[in-house]
Amino acid sequence: MNASLREQLAALAHEQWTGWMTYLFETARDGKNDDGTLTLPAWAVERWERQMATPYANLPEDEKESDRAEANRVLKLIGTEIEWERVLCQVKPF
Numbered sequence: 001m002n003a004s005l006r007e008q009l010a011a012l013a014h015e016q017w018t019g020w021m022t023y024l025f026e027t028a029r030d031g032k033n034d035d036g037t038l039t040l041p042a043w044a045v046e047r048w049e050r051q052m053a054t055p056y057a058n059l060p061e062d063e064k065e066s067d068r069a070e071a072n073r074v075l076k077l078i079g080t081e082i083e084w085e086r087v088l089c090q091v092k093p094f
Contacts, residue, residue, distance in 0.1 A: 005081045012073055 028038035056067065
């Protein structure tokens with residue numbers, strides 16, 4: 001694997017994680033507790049436990065679409081790398 005692609009995928013993974021953490025912290029009730037912990041609302045815990053226990057194939061379409069959007073971000077990076085490799089293979093040395 002190209003080191004540049006690996007770095008791009010790692011940056012994307014971090015961006016996705018950061019997005020999730022931001023959402024998680026925003027979902028917490030009343031921000032941080034006095035001791036620095038977060039309290040999640042029951043609806044969020046129930047939803048996320050259901051999602052964790054559900055195979056992708058059995059998710060509702062709206063939840064699948066959210067996962068597809070994230071997969072598309074990965075495919076975009078890989079597709080760009082593959083296209084770049086094709087260009088390089090077509091260039092003839094002087």
